[in-house]
Amino acid sequence: MKNIFSRLLTTTLLLAGVAHAGEITLYTDDNFGGRSVTVRGATPDLVQQGFNDRTSSVIVRSGSWELCQHAGFQGQCMTLQRGEYRQLKGFNDQVSSVREVGGRDRDDRDGRGPGGHGDRDDRDGRGPGYGRGEAIVLFAQANFGGRRAELPGDVRKLDDYDFNDRAGSVIVNEGRWELCEHANYGGRCIVLNPGRYDRLDDMNNRISSVRRLR
16 A cells, blocks of 8 residues: 555656646747747757757746857856747847756856856956945946946846836946846846946846846
C-alpha cells in the first residue's frame, strides 16, 4: 500500500512540475510568421534547434524568459514576461540562447545594458558616481541631460514620479537593477549593473517601472 501511495505522490509531483514549467515559442518572421520552435527549458545554444540568430517574434506562454545575444546566455540579454511580442526591435535575428528565469533571478550576465554602453565599475558593488545621489538615477535625455529622477528603491509605477516613458539615460550608483517597459515590472525588461548608461537604445522613453534585484 505504501508503495502505491509513493508512486501516486511521485506521479502527482512530476505532473505538477510539468504543468508549471515555462514555455516560449520563437518565430523566424515578425507577427509570428515563418518557422517556429517551442522551448520548455534552458537552451544555451539555439544552433542545435537550427534557430541561431533567426528569431523575429516571440510568444511567451508561461513563465519569464531571458533571451540572450550569444550562446551560453552571454552578451546583451532581455527578459520577457508572459505575452505576445510581434517584433523584437533592436534584437531582431540576434537571439542565440534562451532560458526561463525567476522574478528576481534575472541576470544580464556581463553587466551590459542596451547596446553594451555601460561604463562599469564593480568594486564593492558601487558604480561610478557612488556617493552622488540615490542608488539609481534616471535622466530624461541621452548623455545624462534633462530632468532627473533619483530613486532610493523599487518603483512599481514611474507615473508616481512623473517619469513614465521618459528615461533616456541612467546612472546606477549601487546594486543591480531591472528596468521594465510596463508598470509592475511587466513587458520587456533589461538588467543594469553599476555604471553609466549614456543611452538606452530601443528602450529609450519606454521605462515604466524599476526594481533592485540585489
